[in-house]
Amino acid sequence: MRQGHWRDRAAAWRTAQHAAESLGHLTAQAITNRFLADTDTLLGDYASADAGYARALRLYSEADDPTGQGDTLCNLAVLCDRQGDQRRALAHAEEALERYQVAGHRRGQAQALNTIGWYHTMLGNYAEALECCERALALLIEFGDLYGQAAAWDSLGYVHHHTGQHARAAECYEKAIELCRSVSLTDRYAEADVLTRLGDTQHAAGRRDAARQAWQTALGILTDLHHPQAEQVRAKLDPAELTR
DSSP: OTTSOHHHHHHHHHHHHHHHHHHTOHHHHHHHHHHHHHHHHHHTOHHHHHHHHHHHHHHHHHTTOHHHHHHHHHHHHHHHHHTTOHHHHHHHHHHHHHHHHHHTOHHHHHHHHHHHHHHHHHTTOHHHHHHHHHHHHHHHHHHTOHHHHHHHHHHHHHHHHHTTOHHHHHHHHHHHHHHHHSTTTOOHHHHHHHHHHHHHHHHHTTOHHHHHHHHHHHHHHHHHTTOTHHHHHHHHTSHHHHTO
């Protein structure tokens, strides 16, 4: 997953799905449907992802597993975001928080709070976004969840960027990148994603050389991953765009 070998990931989860179905194990079937749908989202097959998440939600419900429902709703929020529907994404994230609260799953609550904060930022609700992301980060530090902390720092950078606090945004993004590069994570796609936003912040602050460096590093990673997002980053490096 973190190295970007998503087609291999899909093949592995498909094998697991066949095993889960042969066993008739509801939770195992739900998990495999959810992770296959997550992989479909990464690969851009949104129709297949939507169908997979619907199956996962049904199976988690039959298994009486509110934590699994929360996980799936968080994934659905990402899918809606990819399709440009941030209001629906926020609604899914808020429902996920409710499911985690029912289950008493505090780590899930932290992740959902960060997701809620992210979509509040996208919708222009900056005060709500900052509160949610700061609450999430505090919990994730308490749990020692480095992956979650990287995501929370990224979200905080996104909030500060949109409120014009570019220096603070860059600091948050740097913390996220440091975590993504750590031995325990080594998440190349997440690193490229944050680097792209760091470049946006540096560009907005008038630091064009720093922006170029961040975007070039992101482009190298995305090219290695054969990710279509590489073209979007390459466009940012166009001299005409850099001088705007």
